[in-house]
Amino acid sequence: MPYCPECNTEYKETVMHCSECDVDLLPGLVPSQGRGSVDWYVVHSVPNEVSGYILKSVLEDEGIEVFLRSNEIPAYGGLKGTLVKSEWGEILVPTYSVQRALECIKAYIDSLNQN
Ligand SMILES: [Zn+2]
Structure with a gap:
């Protein structure tokens, strides 16, 4: 939003x-109060937990701080059908890292597509 x-x-x-x-x-x-003055920006959505953690480690390898946010609500025990979003979650990075993060994600996806 x-x-x-x-x-x-x-x-x-x-x-x-x-x-x-x-x-x-x-x-x-x-920006949530609990995260200090850093503004977080959604750079990518991920379809499942595995790809979320892979992308997170790709970005962290580049020295980018990453917040992996899941859309799943634990209290509902994985009843994802009730959620509007079909993705599992989202990758967020601080706004000052957005450009670099987007480049890293693109390079990573390009490398996947070459196989
Ligand atoms: Zn206003």
């Missing part, structure tokens, strides 16, 4: 601009 970097309000996907603050919205997540 896009959010406003000024007031941290989440908006619908179709909204591009916060009318309260008169600033453009950023894609991704509202």
